[in-house]
Amino acid sequence: MRMGMTRGGAAFIAVLFVSVFSVAGAAGILKAPFKPLDVLPLLPHSISWPVLKSLNNALDILPQFVGAVTDENNTVKWRGTCFYENEAYIEFVEPTDKNKMGGGILHLKTSSAHSWTCMDIYVFATPYRITWDYYFTARSHTLKITDWQEGEEQYVKEKGFSVFLMPAGMLGTLVALWDVIPIFSNSVWGESSNIAFLEKRMGATFTKRLGPLVTNISMDEIHSGDFLALSKIRGRWGGFETLEKWVTGAYAGHTAVCLKDDDGKLWVGESGHENEKGEEVIVVIPWDEWWNLQLTDVANPQVALLPLSAESRAKWNNTAAWEYAREMNGQPYGYHNMIFSWIDTKNDNYPPPLDANLVASVITMWTRIQPDYASNMWNEALNKRLGTEGLDLPAVIIESEKQGIPFEELLAMPEQDDWVYSDGKSTTCVAFILSMYKNAGLFGPVADDIQVTEFTIRDAYMLNFFESDRSKLPSFCNNGVDPPLPYCQLLGGYVLELPDYNTINPYSHMDETCPSIPPDYERPKRC
Numbered sequence: 463m464r465m466g467m468t469r470g471g472a473a474f475i476a477v478l479f480v481s482v483f484s485v486a487g488a489a490g491i492l493k494a495p496f497k498p499l500d501v502l503p504l505l506p507h508s509i510s511w512p513v514l515k516s517l518n519n520a521l522d523i524l525p526q527f528v529g530a531v532t533d534e535n536n537t538v539k540w541r542g543t544c545f546y547e548n549e550a551y552i553e554f555v556e557p558t559d560k561n562k563m564g565g566g567i568l569h570l571k572t573s574s575a576h577s578w579t580c581m582d583i584y585v586f587a588t589p590y591r592i593t594w595d596y597y598f599t600a601r602s603h604t605l606k607i608t609d610w611q612e613g614e615e616q617y618v619k620e621k622g623f624s625v626f627l628m629p630a631g632m633l634g635t636l637v638a639l640w641d642v643i644p645i646f647s648n649s650v651w652g653e654s655s656n657i658a659f660l661e662k663r664m665g666a667t668f669t670k671r672l673g674p675l676v677t678n679i680s681m682d683e684i685h686s687g688d689f690l691a692l693s694k695i696r697g698r699w700g701g702f703e704t705l706e707k708w709v710t711g712a713y714a715g716h717t718a719v720c721l722k723d724d725d726g727k728l729w730v731g732e733s734g735h736e737n738e739k740g741e742e743v744i745v746v747i748p749w750d751e752w753w754n755l756q757l758t759d760v761a762n763p764q765v766a767l768l769p770l771s772a773e774s775r776a777k778w779n780n781t782a783a784w785e786y787a788r789e790m791n792g793q794p795y796g797y798h799n800m801i802f803s804w805i806d807t808k809n810d811n812y813p814p815p816l817d818a819n820l821v822a823s824v825i826t827m828w829t830r831i832q833p834d835y836a837s838n839m840w841n842e843a844l845n846k847r848l849g850t851e852g853l854d855l856p857a858v859i860i861e862s863e864k865q866g867i868p869f870e871e872l873l874a875m876p877e878q879d880d881w882v883y884s885d886g887k888s889t890t891c892v893a894f895i896l897s898m899y900k901n902a903g904l905f906g907p908v909a910d911d912i913q914v915t916e917f918t919i920r921d922a923y924m925l926n927f928f929e930s931d932r933s934k935l936p937s938f939c940n941n942g943v944d945p946p947l948p949y950c951q952l953l954g955g956y957v958l959e960l961p962d963y964n965t966i967n968p969y970s971h972m973d974e975t976c977p978s979i980p981p982d983y984e985r986p987k988r989c
């Protein structure tokens with residue numbers, strides 16, 4: 463599954479968005495007198511959610527799976543919130559010149575409304591697409607599905623198109639996510655929509671570099687522990703990284719680390735490297751191999767080298783760093799805990815219109831559509847937080863309420879670096895590097911009070927471990943005609959900016975309670 467390829471914490475967030483969108487219906491303007499609960503779906507998210515939450519318990523506002531719709535001989539029937547009788551099936555449409563992959567028409571009949579002003583909101587999903595619509599009239603509706611993706615039609619024939627009844631109140635949220643869609647829509651995955659999104663939502667700037675766009679490095683001047691920050695702004699991973707950057711405030715979306723062996727040969731350690739089987743794993747590979755992959759990557763990576771300062775290098779224990787790297791080599795990428803580096807607080811990590819309930823909604827849908835990934839991506843980690851084993855999400859929510867922990871608090875609980883999952887220890891790209899730093903001695907006396915899985919990429923490059931005195935950078939840095947940076951950009955057509963680079967000394971329990979609200983991502987001291 464392509465999902466297996468995501469990096470640096472982005473998968474979950476991406477899921478979040480991929481999940482919600484491709485707007486099928488536009489918000490209708492209704493002039494009828496409404497009952498208060500019926501109007502809820504039409505109100506802006508900021509008003510409807512609090513009302514909704516006050517009226518319901520946590521389980522009631524999760525999307526409800528009503529059925530997997532297949533062909534006309536297997537009509538699915540269910541009871542909605544507004545319409546008590548609903549049924550649906552899919553008519554498969556043969557490929558045509560205009561619609562080469564073929565498509566389908568989802569027929570949905572609503573009847574027996576409990577009041578004439580209510581509506582039902584649905585999300586329709588396969589692992590390949592998500593779309594949504596809402597209905598407030600009792601009649602037959604159709605939803606057109608164009609261009610099945612590779613494998614999608616077969617999936618729908620076998621497993622069906624999943625239909626989720628959304629809690630009333632979702633509509634404002636779905637509409638508010640409108641500008642997230644182009645990032646994922648097939649036709650406009652381009653650089654320009656990623657850039658526009660980051661400029662608008664994050665306040666980022668994209669200055670074109672004059673050159674040279676590829677730096678000739680000399681390996682002699684690169685040392686063990688030097689940090690590699692990457693930013694992709696094109697293609698599928700560009701879209702994932704864009705969302706990760708937005709929710710975490712990081713200006714880079716992926717990271718790797720340099721390592722020198724005893725013979726002076728340069729290697730790169732990377733968590734989130736795709737192996738021959740298409741799995742994302744941790745690897746240590748020769749520099750040249752890694753560099754060639756960057757040069758030929760269609761995602762157009764911007765790459766910067768953040769050299770360790772002389773002081774950090776003096777602390778660096780290369781034997782311990784290599785020991786750690788060898789121990790982790792081949793281990794899976796850290797799906798289990800990636801969302802937890804982002805979410806540290808009950809409310810202050812969710813750029814509007816996201817919140818913990820929406821996260822729970824996405825988890826619910828994702829679990830249904832991609833069950834194989836669900837336990838990997840959060841179930842195990844949530845169970846660890848509760849001290850339980852094997853509970854699925856609804857059971858987690860019930861148990862968590864039983865223990866007196868609201869769901870948003872559960873998501874905010876710090877991950878512990880020594881937690882071992884069913885497939886081993888779990889480390890995202892940046893957790894892998896910071897763990898190596900911890901082992902190599904860079905965190906000094908506070909090492910035991912640092913949970914690296916709590917660090918985002920931004921938190922990592924803000925650490926005061928690097929060299930920002932330009933006169934001490936390697937000679938190949940800032941050799942072009944561009945204004946100089948306090949680090950070395952090695953590749954890319956845009957200046958890779960890293961605000962607050964190299965500014966914070968590590969302290970105990972660093973980054974366990976940090977908010978991340980755009981566009982300033984203000985960071986309280988010692989959060």
Ligand SMILES: *[C@@H]1O[C@H](CO)[C@@H](O)[C@H](O)[C@H]1NC(C)=O
Nearest residue numbers: 532533534535536552553554
């Ligand atoms: C539905 O059943 C009818 C009658 O058995 C059959 O002719 C038709 O091909 C079936 N449709 C599908 C999509 O399987």
Ligand SMILES: *[C@@H]1O[C@H](CO)[C@@H](O)[C@H](O)[C@H]1NC(C)=O
Nearest residue numbers: 673674676677678679941942
């Ligand atoms: C980099 O190296 C290549 C090949 O040796 C050379 O042609 C090119 O001019 C060099 N570029 C810079 C900026 O030094």
Ligand SMILES: *[C@@H]1O[C@H](CO)[C@@H](O)[C@H](O)[C@H]1NC(C)=O
Nearest residue numbers: 779780781782783785901903
């Ligand atoms: C460096 O790490 C190795 C392996 O963990 C350890 O045996 C050695 O004592 C360390 N060296 C120093 C100077 O701390």
